[in-house]
Amino acid sequence: MKNRLKVLRAERDWSQQDLATALEVSRQSxxxxxxxxxxxxxxxxxxxxxxxxxxxxxxxxxx
Amino acid sequence: MKNRLKVLRAERDWSQQDLATALEVSRQSxxxxxxxxxxxxxxxxxxxxxxxxxxxxxxxxxx
DNA sequence: GTGAATTGTCAAGATAACTTTCCATTTTGA
DNA sequence: TCAAAATGGAAAGTTATCTTGACAATTCAC
Known part of the structure; x- marks a missing residue:
């Protein structure tokens, strides 16, 4: 599967860690x-x- | 997660095996x-x- | 330009999603 | 009624998803 996570994060100025925290998963995930x-x-x-x-x-x- | 598979299958008169075949997974899945x-x-x-x-x-x- | 934050990735381990095989129970239909 | 089809689920094995911890490379802010 492809995904638009990088762009969606960028639009919101979120780091991978920010998103991980919001999702309650690890940054590595x-x-x-x-x-x-x-x-x-x-x-x-x-x-x-x-x-x-x-x-x-x-x-x-x-x- | 909940799902509506049983109803959707019934609407189409498909067995679990029919659906499994269409999806290319086992009937047990x-x-x-x-x-x-x-x-x-x-x-x-x-x-x-x-x-x-x-x-x-x-x-x-x-x- | 140096320090901090961010990103990419690896390793090792846990748990979830899937497989095949098998058996018991329920539903269907002639 | 009785056989066939459909369903539910257990056991054991494989692969995928996710974890923590670590480290190097890149980008960012001052």
Whole structure:
């Protein structure tokens, strides 16, 4: 899956740590997802969508 | 997470095996997801949404 | 230009998502 | 009614997701 996390973070001027804190996951998890090393679980994808106020499909797309 | 798989299958008169075949996963995976034993991965959630022609959020909700 | 913050990544370990095989129970239909 | 199909779930194994801790490289602010 591809994702728009880096851009969405940049728009809000959030560090990976800021996002990790908001999501209650480790910074390494945010980095791994953002750089495409692995996909988030579905519950985490929902939390990410919530944090950005977007639908999952607006953040994640198949590659 | 809760999900509407059982109803969506019933609307289409699909067995768990029918859905599993369409998704290219085992029938036990469909059963486990449907009965809430575990959540699908994000890629599988996307495939499920595709198969039903719905958004992920229309199929899965937090519980 | 130096120090702090940010980012990328690795390693090792835990837990969750999936597989195949198998069996018991329930539902369906002729 | 009785067989076939469908469902629910256990066990054991693999892979993916996530953790903490660490370290190097890059970017940022003064």
């Amino acid at each position: 945010v980095n791994a997802i953002e750089t495409g090393r692995y996909d988030p679980s579905l519950p985490l994808a929902f939390r990410i969508a919530d944090v950005f106020g977007l639908a999952i499909e607006e953040i994640f797309q198949r590659d | 469909v059963n486990a997801i449907e009965t809430g034993r575990y959540d699908p991965s994000l890629p599988l959630a996307f495939r499920i949404a595709d198969v039903f022609g719905l958004a992920i959020e229309e199929i899965f909700q937090r519980d």
